Amino acid sequence: MPDTPVSALDARQQKLADNARVALERGNLDYVLEMTGQILKTAPGCVAVRRLQRAAQLKQAPGRGGMFSRAFGRVTVAPFLFGASGKDPAQAFAAAEKALAGDPGNVGALKQLAAAAEALGWPETVVFALEAVREITPGDAANLIALGEAWLAWGRPQEALRLADEVLRTRPVDAAAQKLMRTASIAQTMTKGKWESGEGFRTKLKDEAAAVSLEQAAKHVTSADMTERLLEEAQARVAAEPGNVNHVRAVVGGLRQLGRLDEAVAWIERAQALPGGQGDAGLAKEATELRTKALEVRVQRAAAAAETGAPEGGADGELAAAQAELQAFRLSAAQALVERYPNDLAARQELGEMLLAAGRVDAAIAQFQQAAKNPATRVAALTGLGKGFAAKKLHDLAVAQLTLAKAELGEMSEQKKAVLYELGTALEAMGKREEAMAEFKAIYSEDIGFRDVLDKINAYYAN
The missing domain is CATH 1.25.40.10 (Tetratricopeptide repeat domain)
Known part of the structure; x- marks a missing residue:
């Protein structure tokens, strides 16, 4: 029962x-x-x-x-x-x-x-x-x-x-x-x-009573007043047992649910400093997620201020600074994760993408080469290698990697469109226009609105 x-x-x-x-x-x-x-x-x-x-x-x-x-x-x-x-x-x-x-x-x-x-x-x-x-x-x-x-x-x-x-x-x-x-x-x-x-x-929801029960449960969970009360209880437990990591976790959860992210970050740092929290992988992951979310909120607020405020008021500068801080933290967190778990090839793939976005092409290529050994990330890693080689103007190497990625994909998907587009771009850079157009046409026949494929096709036939 x-x-x-x-x-x-x-x-x-x-x-x-x-x-x-x-x-x-x-x-x-x-x-x-x-x-x-x-x-x-x-x-x-x-x-x-x-x-x-x-x-x-x-x-x-x-x-x-x-x-x-x-x-x-x-x-x-x-x-x-x-x-x-x-x-x-x-x-x-x-x-x-x-x-x-x-x-x-x-x-x-x-x-x-x-x-x-x-x-x-x-x-x-x-x-x-x-x-x-x-x-x-x-x-x-x-x-x-x-x-x-x-x-x-x-x-x-x-x-x-x-x-x-x-x-x-x-x-x-x-x-x-x-x-x-x-x-x-x-x-x-x-x-x-x-x-x-x-x-x-x-x-x-077999009957109306069950629906009402679920609705009441949802209200109970999302109630700010209830969360505030649970947060106060958790803080009282911490005061009674300051060394109990689980009590501190409860405080972090309450603050997170209330959107008080900066406070939640401070509390989770406190948890990590406790004997029971040192080396706790789950706690470290949660801390990274919280810090990232707090920085994302900061970027959102800076973006809203930039939209409503005059550029000379410094809002644009604050937005750029917030975005740079968020990017730097994400990159630092991804590097720390790979250092801690060097066999996590999915983490290497994510780090490679961040390094490539930051312009650190050689470092990105090194991560993609490792990530390509994982079947789950192989296509994405090959695509990253293609983009990395293209950024270094090694277009023949880019074409080789992107061709491998293309061969591993079946029917048309968003991922395959992206691979074909990068392949076409690399072929175009090598002067192989007809081969490049073949890739762009394959995308065009499925999705006329993908990136600037329409413009490329129109320009080709206009000439």
């Missing part, structure tokens, strides 16, 4: 859940535990209520001492765990709940909760439990894979892809992560197709 949303609880339980939320904000932890315990007895799959319960347990945990944790830590390796004892899932789930009530940081109990929830058909609860494990042991690759599979089972392939990527950044040959990446990629493509065709929409 599926997890239980709060809206599916009866009116009395919904009221208890709301009271528990208010009590948590006020620090009345015993009341929170009492109310959430009552609800979860009859609705154990209600994750929203379980999150309230865990938040209260974590706040209260320091006062309970570590005796139970040590005791249960010894027991969790014994064969009574779910899957090794023959216990039914409900009993295993209840045992894990009892253990977590005494020690919410017990990883063994959280994993048992996840295993039992999976058997009971509660995918969101599985994600909840494994996310809790991740907060305690963020570097556990096996748990990250299990969490990715749980997200996939819940129908969220994008989250599964993110976790697979996180593992592969530090363990590029991890077979389980590679399998998760492939499976999640296929699932994401299929899901997208269903929603675009309307099939997924009709399946998910």
